Amino acid sequence: MATGGGWPATSVLDEAERRRAAALRRPADRALYTAAHTALRHLLGGYLGVEPSRVPLTRLPCPGCGGPHGRPAVAGAGGGAVHFSLSHSGGLALLGLAARPVGVDIERVPASRVAEDAARALHLTEQAELADLPAASRPRAFARCWTRTEARLKATGEGLSGGGPRALYLGTGPRPAGLPGWRIDDVRVPEGYAAACAVPR
Numbered sequence: 371m372a373t374g375g376g377w378p379a380t381s382v383l384d385e386a387e388r389r390r391a392a393a394l395r396r397p398a399d400r401a402l403y404t405a406a407h408t409a410l411r412h413l414l415g416g417y418l419g420v421e422p423s424r425v426p427l428t429r430l431p432c433p434g435c436g437g438p439h440g441r442p443a444v445a446g447a448g449g450g451a452v453h454f455s456l457s458h459s460g461g462l463a464l465l466g467l468a469a470r471p472v473g474v475d476i477e478r479v480p481a482s483r484v485a486e487d488a489a490r491a492l493h494l495t496e497q498a499e500l501a502d503l504p505a506a507s508r509p510r511a512f513a514r515c516w517t518r519t520e521a522r523l524k525a526t527g528e529g530l531s532g533g534g535p536r537a538l539y540l541g542t543g544p545r546p547a548g549l550p551g552w553r554i555d556d557v558r559v560p561e562g563y564a565a566a567c568a569v570p571r
Contacts, residue, residue: 413467
């Protein structure tokens with residue numbers, strides 16, 4: 371979903387979401403955050419049969435340390451019925467809903483220097499794959515790889531714990547590499563972006 375120039379109404383957001391939106395300095399970032407979280411609440415409300423403003427959201431325990439900063443989820447009994455993931459970048463947002471844990475990520479293809487620096491966090495084989503590509507092709511290949519990795523980490527809620535991106539090999543090529551127990555798919559998005567979705571098989 372893309373947003374326009376205005377700031378959507380925040381009536382369905384909870385107090386924490388409103389604070390996070392207000393803390394964003396750029397009006398476009400506030401508008402995107404608000405639109406994405408409003409859409410998420412409407413979708414979840416439809417699945418659960420409750421008003422969007424009454425959808426109870428929480429954070430699951432982190433699988434690495436047990437702290438309250440794991441995967442976002444629906445609180446209570448509804449949490450087993452629908453799982454979700456949300457990502458936004460550069461004016462676009464991506465929402466994923468599923469009957470099992472799901473992770474999505476969308477990123478704008480970065481500048482060459484940014485991609486080169488960030489690639490050091492990837493699996494060593496992925497770093498080697500990027501190094502073998504022509505310089506002009508590396509940012510897009512990096513973005514494909516990064517969104518696949520982020521989607522998988524979001525689906526488990528582990529984030530950078532447990533080795534993070536360096537511990538996962540999902541590949542930089544046109545199709546994701548296989549990962550036992552998981553389905554990783556690239557998501558079609560506008561030119562200049564990359565996106566991926568991950569769900570356990």
